[in-house]
Amino acid sequence: MNPRPSSWIAPTLIGRHHGNKGGHAVFTRRPIAAGELLAVFGGDVVPASELSQVGEDLCRLSLQIDEDLYVVSSVEGPGDWFNHSCEPNAGLRGQLSLVALRPIGAGEEVCYDYAMSDGSRYDEFSCGCGAAACRGRVTGDDWRLSDLWARYEGHFSPYLQHRIDRLVASRGREHQEQHEAAVGGARTRSLQPGADANPMRVGT
Ligand SMILES: C[S@@+](CC[C@H](N)C(=O)[O-])C[C@H]1O[C@@H](n2cnc3c(N)ncnc32)[C@H](O)[C@@H]1O
Ligand SMILES: [Zn+2]
Numbered sequence: 001m002n003p004r005p006s007s008w009i010a011p012t013l014i015g016r017h018h019g020n021k022g023g024h025a026v027f028t029r030r031p032i033a034a035g036e037l038l039a040v041f042g043g044d045v046v047p048a049s050e051l052s053q054v055g056e057d058l059c060r061l062s063l064q065i066d067e068d069l070y071v072v073s074s075v076e077g078p079g080d081w082f083n084h085s086c087e088p089n090a091g092l093r094g095q096l097s098l099v100a101l102r103p104i105g106a107g108e109e110v111c112y113d114y115a116m117s118d119g120s121r122y123d124e125f126s127c128g129c130g131a132a133a134c135r136g137r138v139t140g141d142d143w144r145l146s147d148l149w150a151r152y153e154g155h156f157s158p159y160l161q162h163r164i165d166r167l168v169a170s171r172g173r174e175h176q177e178q179h180e181a182a183v184g185g186a187r188t189r190s191l192q193p194g195a196d197a198n199p200m201r202v203g204t
Contacts, residue, residue, distance in 0.1 A: 005077020006043040013038060013110060015078025020128055022060065024081035025109050032104040038090055039082065039098040043073040051122060064118050065095040066159045084138050085111030087131035091155030092116045101155065115142035117157050 009015070012032060018025035032038070041063050048068045051059060061080040062070045073080045082090070082098065090112040093099045098112060111129065121140040135142070142148070143160045144167070156164065 003075045005075045005079055006071075006073040007039060007041045007077060007079025009039045009077075009079045010037060012036075013078070015081045018083075018109075021083045024078070025111075026078055026082050028104050028106055028108050028110060030106050032100045034100050034102050036100045037093075037097060038100060038110060039079050041071055041079060041096045041098070043071045046070050046072045048120065059122055062122065063096075064120060064122065065157065067119070070122070071096070083109065083111045083129070084114040084127065085109075085129040085131060086113060086127060086134045087129070088113045088116075091152055092157055093155065095157050095159075099155075113142070113148070113152065114138050115145065115148055116152055116155050116160070119143055119157075119160050119163065 009026065012029050013026050014029055015024055015026050017023060026039075043062075045065070046054065046062075046069070048070070051062065051070050051072070054062070054072050058072055061076060062072045064070050088111050089101055089104045089108065090098050090110050091101045092112065098110075100110075104110065114123070115138075118138075118140050124137070124139045127134050127136055127138050135145075143156065143163065149156075149164055149168075
């Protein structure tokens with residue numbers, strides 16, 4: 001008996017060869033409803049310092065799950081073949097689960113945006129997703145694209161959501177500080193000796 005693949009995929013999906021995007025892809029066997037669970041990823045949990053030792057092929061099949069941690073498939077299977085799309089029909093729920101973002105028709109390829117999971121440079125490549133709004137390149141910095149934050153709300157890996165929350169808070173603080181500096185500066189100028197609080201007043 002073949003060993004069980006590291007990741008589970010729903011029986012409604014099938015992994016197949018695909019002409020491009022690295023050789024394989026996952027498709028639906030029948031229509032899927034929004035919110036349905038599609039996959040749960042599994043494997044060995046490996047720190048960043050050891051990821052380079054697993055080799056390029058396995059590295060491509062890895063999933064970043066925290067600041068310094070990756071799940072590396074120990075038995076490859078269709079759960080390792082979900083491709084990236086800049087217009088995805090699936091998204092993460094937590095660190096390890098994939099769910100449908102919208103209803104998906106029978107025979108459609110199931111893809112998620114790797115910006116939802118990747119926060120480092122371990123799997124960067126030219127994108128061939130074919131979406132009208134394709135970003136052209138998939139990078140470990142894509143989670144920073146602020147237009148994705150609302151679009152994928154609730155579907156970023158928790159460690160990335162934490163990064164996004166901190167970035168938003170620090171931008172808010174910066175904005176507040178700039179505002180206070182501008183208001184404070186105007187107040188200081190109006191209190192300077194010789195500065196007239198009422199420039200219209202003459203001859204008094
Ligand atoms: C997790 S694997 C996905 C399965 C992969 N297609 C395979 O057959 O092994 C991630 C790799 O697939 C390829 N890939 C995924 N999405 C792609 C896309 N939109 N355009 C081009 N290559 C893609 C890249 O080589 C990437 O490193
Ligand atoms: Zn794309």
